[in-house]
Amino acid sequence: xSAKEIPYKIYLEEKEMPKQWLNIRAFMKxxxxxxxxxxxxxxxxxxxxxxxxxxxxxxQELDETTPYIDIPGEILSFYKMYRPSPLVRAxxxxxxxxxxxxxxxxxxxxxxxxxxxxxxxxxxxxxxxNQGLKGVTTETGAGQWGTALSMxxxxxxxxCRVYMVKVSYxxxxxxxxxxxxxxxxxxxxxxxxxxxGRKILKEHPGxxxxxxxxxxxxxxxxxxxxxxxxxxxxxxxxxxxxQSVIGLETKTALDKxxxxxxxxxxxxxxxxxxxxxxAPFVRDKLLGKxxxxxxxxxxxxxxxFTRGRYVxxxxxxxxxTPLAKMYTLGAGFIPAPNHAGGLRYHGMSSxxxxxxxxxxxxxxxxxxxxxxxxxxxxxxxxxxxPAPESAHAIKVAIDExxxxxxxGEEKTIVFGLTGTGYFDMIxxxxxxxxxxxxxxxxxxxxxKGFDGIPNVNL
Numbered sequence: 362x363s364a365k366e367i368p369y370k371i372y373l374e375e376k377e378m379p380k381q382w383l384n385i386r387a388f389m390k391x392x393x394x395x396x397x398x399x400x401x402x403x404x405x406x407x408x409x410x411x412x413x414x415x416x417x418x419x420x421q422e423l424d425e426t427t428p429y430i431d432i433p434g435e436i437l438s439f440y441k442m443y444r445p446s447p448l449v450r451a452x453x454x455x456x457x458x459x460x461x462x463x464x465x466x467x468x469x470x471x472x473x474x475x476x477x478x479x480x481x482x483x484x485x486x487x488x489x490x491n492q493g494l495k496g497v498t499t500e501t502g503a504g505q506w507g508t509a510l511s512m513x514x515x516x517x518x519x520x521c522r523v524y525m526v527k528v529s530y531x532x533x534x535x536x537x538x539x540x541x542x543x544x545x546x547x548x549x550x551x552x553x554x555x556x557x558g559r560k561i562l563k564e565h566p567g568x569x570x571x572x573x574x575x576x577x578x579x580x581x582x583x584x585x586x587x588x589x590x591x592x593x594x595x596x597x598x599x600x601x602x603x604q605s606v607i608g609l610e611t612k613t614a615l616d617k618x619x620x621x622x623x624x625x626x627x628x629x630x631x632x633x634x635x636x637x638x639x640a641p642f643v644r645d646k647l648l649g650k651x652x653x654x655x656x657x658x659x660x661x662x663x664x665x666f667t668r669g670r671y672v673x674x675x676x677x678x679x680x681x682t683p684l685a686k687m688y689t690l691g692a693g694f695i696p697a698p699n700h701a702g703g704l705r706y707h708g709m710s711s712x713x714x715x716x717x718x719x720x721x722x723x724x725x726x727x728x729x730x731x732x733x734x735x736x737x738x739x740x741x742x743x744x745x746x747p748a749p750e751s752a753h754a755i756k757v758a759i760d761e762x763x764x765x766x767x768x769g770e771e772k773t774i775v776f777g778l779t780g781t782g783y784f785d786m787i788x789x790x791x792x793x794x795x796x797x798x799x800x801x802x803x804x805x806x807x808x809k810g811f812d813g814i815p816n817v818n819l
Contacts, residue, residue: 369452371614373445379613380432383605383640385712386425386598388647391719393425393598393711394686397673402817405683413580413591413682414599417488421599430602432484439483439516443472444606448614449778453742455762462765464758465622466778467611467638468745473539476748476780477634478509478594481603485592486513495588496520500550500575502630502705503529503750504536505780506594511545521545522589524552524578526705528569536784550575557581557679571695572631572706577679595631596676596685596710604637611775612641622653624761626776628753629657629666629724632710638777639722646721655722656761657713658753660732661801663696665689665709666717666724668807673817674708684817687714691810704750707810727756728799733792735759736782748780749788 386392395404410419421430432440451464469477489497496519501507507523514521523545530537530549540547550570551558557577561568568574576593583591593600615622625642627635635657645651659666665688675692676682689708696705709717716722736752738759739745747755754776765772782789791797 367450367618367620369450371448371450371617373610373614375441375445377613378437378440378445379606379609380437381429382432382602383429383609383644384424384427384602385605385636385640385643387428388644389715390647391715393715394673396683396685397817399675399680399684399815413584415485415488415492415494415590417491418485418592418599421602422597433487436484436487440480440606443479445610446471448611451743454739457742458759458762458766460762460766461769461771462762463771463773464762465615465773465775467607467775468778469607470745470748470778470781474505474509474512475783476505476509477604477607477637477777478506479512480606480637481594481600481633482506482509482513483516484603486510486517486519489590489592490517490519494519494590496522497590497592498522498524498579498583498586499592499594500524500526500572500579501529501594502526502572502575503748504533504540504784505748507540507545507547508536508543510592510594511540511543514545515543522579522582523547524550524575524582526550526570526572526575532787533784539784550578552578554578555581557681561678565695568695571678573676573678573692576677577681580677580681581679595633595706596708598710598712600633601636601640601710601712604633605640607634607637607777608640608642611638615775620773621651622775623772624654624656624774626656626658626754626758626761626774628704628750628777628779629659629709629713630704630750631706631708632713634777634779636710636713643716643721656757657717657722657724658757659724659726660704660753661726661728661799663690663705663707664726665707667726669709670811670814671714671718672814674814676708684815685711687711688717689814690807691813693813694807694810704753725757727753728801730792730797730799732756733789733797737792745778746782747778748782749785751777751779754778
């Protein structure tokens with residue numbers, strides 16, 4: 362089929378939506394290392410996990426053998442309000458770059474939360490409601506996850522308590538207000554409302570916070586409040602499971618037009634978007650059905666994959682969560698206050714860490730100024746203002762397309778456009794006013810985080 366026959370936007374019909382989530386772990390020969398109880402260093406049990414998470418979500422977290430899990434009907438009905446999302450052929454960008462490459466992006470910003478996070482938020486809220494809980498607690502970085510969860514909780518009648526990374530709470534007041542509009546309580550983290558928050562403030566006075574700090578507070582709030590459980594928007598295997606709808610829709614849309622991608626690119630903070638986007642491509646690669654370059658793009662200011670260590674570490678700064686084997690900068694690492702708040706996390710999904718360690722996927726890091734240059738170029742050409750997180754993938758997609766221009770290769774590039782940047786205008790303002798700077802941590806900066814990694818030799 363010629364390029365002219367491929368529409369600008371490939372829409373799936375409602376009946377083509379995935380009816381099951383895809384569990385990447387079921388296809389992995391080398392399974393991710395299990396979560397460990399920090400006290401016993403034994404694998405976390407379902408009973409232990411169910412103290413923090415909803416029971417059904419805990420089961421999903423521990424399931425590494427079921428390849429496909431049915432999506433409950435009520436979640437599918439909710440999905441239909443904004444899914445399937447379009448796969449867009451970036452004809453205008455291709456023309457501007459004068460590249461022989463064919464560029465596609467999966468756009469997840471066509472809902473009020475402005476991002477892909479709603480795919481897992483409604484699932485986690487649904488299981489909490491089914492368990493008869495009063496509400497849930499969570500953390501949020503840039504605010505996309507908090508916004509999505511507040512929407513899902515409002516829809517299902519659950520209380521929602523959000524601990525928002527302090528720098529993002531201050532940088533993104535409008536996203537904070539969207540959460541409050543949907544009924545959520547939003548607290549800047551670290552705060553003095555939890556024991557772990559007070560401890561972090563004492564040890565790091567004036568800190569701008571991190572996702573690790575906010576996770577610690579949200580977990581404490583959940584376990585100390587009757588009828589509440591903690592939910593997380595990234596990193597965990599259950600989240601990657603829910604987000605697999607992104608990749609499954611992408612693969613179905615490509616297959617409709619006999620399109621075989623060469624490169625699949627996603628931004629990476631904790632792993633939710635990237636894991637969801639590449640899920641079916643990882644499956645086919647592991648089964649030997651196809652080969653793809655799968656690229657994770659992270660900020661140079663928080664380079665978990667590219668400069669981190671593959672070890673067991675705490676998932677939170679307060680060191681109250683289970684230990685996960687992942688690429689990490691250390692739970693005590695406090696990232697620079699860059700404007701891609703959703704990517705300011707010290708570690709990476711255990712699933713993606715194992716895939717990266719095994720060479721199934723690759724990773725690269727990019728600096729903040731280059732990311733915003735790419736975001737601005739994309740907005741002017743394709744007409745969508747991207748979230749700073751998404752712009753990391755845009756930057757590398759452009760780089761790969763320009764490389765094709767140099768070599769003459771007609772490669773097909775697919776990347777995830779995770780959401781819109783309309784609540785990130787303070788970041789764009791700083792970029793346009795020349796007040797934005799790049800920060801790349803030195804080896805000495807990273808060593809401070811590494812020094813706090815627990816000595817777990819397994």
